[in-house]
Amino acid sequence: MAGRARQATENAAQADTDKAIKTRSKKVSRNPQRTHATILEAATEEFAAHGFGGARVDAIAARAQTNKRMLYHYFGDKEGLYLAVLEATYATIRNAEKQLDLARRHPEEGMRELALFTWRHFLAHPEFLSLLATENLHHAHYLQRSDKVSAMHSHLIDELADVLRRGEALGIFRPAVDPISVYLTIAALGFFYLSNRHTLSTIFARKLTAPDALNDWGEHIVAVTLASIRA
Amino acid sequence: MAGRARQATENAAQADTDKAIKTRSKKVSRNPQRTHATILEAATEEFAAHGFGGARVDAIAARAQTNKRMLYHYFGDKEGLYLAVLEATYATIRNAEKQLDLARRHPEEGMRELALFTWRHFLAHPEFLSLLATENLHHAHYLQRSDKVSAMHSHLIDELADVLRRGEALGIFRPAVDPISVYLTIAALGFFYLSNRHTLSTIFARKLTAPDALNDWGEHIVAVTLASIRA
DNA sequence: GCATGATATAACTATTTGGTTACAAGTTGG
DNA sequence: CCAACTTGTAACCAAATAGTTATATCATGC
Numbered sequence A, B: 001m002a003g004r005a006r007q008a009t010e011n012a013a014q015a016d017t018d019k020a021i022k023t024r025s026k027k028v029s030r031n032p033q034r035t036h037a038t039i040l041e042a043a044t045e046e047f048a049a050h051g052f053g054g055a056r057v058d059a060i061a062a063r064a065q066t067n068k069r070m071l072y073h074y075f076g077d078k079e080g081l082y083l084a085v086l087e088a089t090y091a092t093i094r095n096a097e098k099q100l101d102l103a104r105r106h107p108e109e110g111m112r113e114l115a116l117f118t119w120r121h122f123l124a125h126p127e128f129l130s131l132l133a134t135e136n137l138h139h140a141h142y143l144q145r146s147d148k149v150s151a152m153h154s155h156l157i158d159e160l161a162d163v164l165r166r167g168e169a170l171g172i173f174r175p176a177v178d179p180i181s182v183y184l185t186i187a188a189l190g191f192f193y194l195s196n197r198h199t200l201s202t203i204f205a206r207k208l209t210a211p212d213a214l215n216d217w218g219e220h221i222v223a224v225t226l227a228s229i230r231a
Numbered sequence C: 001g002c003a004t005g006a007t008a009t010a011a012c013t014a015t016t017t018g019g020t021t022a023c024a025a026g027t028t029g030g
Numbered sequence D: 001c002c003a004a005c006t007t008g009t010a011a012c013c014a015a016a017t018a019g020t021t022a023t024a025t026c027a028t029g030c
Helices: A002-018 A032-054 A057-063 A068-075 A078-097 A107-124 A126-137 A141-145 A155-169 A179-195 A197-203 A211-229 B002-018 B032-054 B057-063 B068-075 B078-097 B107-124 B126-137 B141-145 B155-169 B179-195 B197-203 B211-229
Strands: none
Touching (some): A032 A078, A032 B032, A032 B126, A057 A068, A057 A078, A078 A107, A078 A126, A078 A155, A107 A179, A126 A141, A126 A179, A126 B032, A126 B126, A126 B197, A141 B197, A179 A211, A179 B179, A197 B126, A197 B141, B032 B057, B032 B068, B032 B126, B057 B068, B057 B078, B068 B078, B078 B107, B078 B126, B107 B126, B107 B155, B107 B211, B179 B197, B179 B211
């Protein structure tokens, strides 16, 4: 990677001396977008791993193979960087949620899909869980400061409300079930299991993260959720 | 200001030379146990509020109205203090659990008691939730180091297993329900709701911590738990 | 082609932080 | 009552930390 970049630089220099460059030399040592993205990625890992107070700006710069100056250039300060990480992470989640289209499924199947989607999502994005925990430690201080998060209430809720409505019409779900409570239930079961897996498996001597155990817990979430809303 | 301080110092020096000080300044009294306890309490607040990396040793000393020296004297270093906080907090929980005696209750009532106990416990000890979140961020690194925690698996589990067994015998609970899964379910519903209340109420515009809302969620935990194990 | 602004590097600084030391004063056993 | 030990205070220190400055280099519009 570094070797390739160096070679590209040499090639570009060669081109410079040969003739005026109209040819936009693609990759060179300089690449603002990539630098920006790399810093954000490194910061996500660092903040997720150590929390806000434990994260080190130098470590982020090193992890991104860049320099503190760039980090401050793009994000202002440590708090600005943290906020950018938070917003980017939420944006990822929100995007993923758009894959869901439960409108035509049978309600019971829809609930299952919804619960498993959330569960798999948490599984695939452990950094999201860590950042959430950190942000709550700070009473959502930074999240509240974000103007992008106001319209961020999950698309899941709308899908969920629809599924519940249809299930109620079919007489298989209880009437007047609160969608937010159902969402909280699904999220709680997934979040707690994963977020607290380290202390939990220290206290109970049980391998919570074995593939089978993870699969079983996904089914457990589905079963509990359905049992709690069934007519 | 500096001038005034200097003058005061000179006055004190004057007094010193005038006569030997017999006057025992009243209550600078020493009290090792109290100091120890106060430091632990202050440290619990600080670590719960800012996480391990964000906690400041100076802040703890100040909060305890003592001195860093004492803190290092009693607890060795920052990590030692953190571990002591963790152990003390777990000990509190474990003690509280001993209040439970569900052996003679009707299983359904027993489950209700158990779930509400856990919920109320979390409500009464927000610092426990914060410390758990922090400790999981660190992959339970410090908790694993503790020799006191090995035998710390919850007394709740035994009580719970008994209740489930009796419920199964009466034919009201499903057979072969796993007690740990049930406990995780109860804990998850309580933990997530409280631990993430700040981000949740930022995203959904809902007052999660209103007294009524808290009470309702307690009943929700009971209802979901029972629905998930009923025959 | 070259002036200009954007992108990069590394060395630097002021402050904070965890941890220590010198020493004072209370406590206790003989 | 006094020597030895415990409990306390404050000043101190080296390392780490967030943030800055000086300066170089690339890209590109003119």
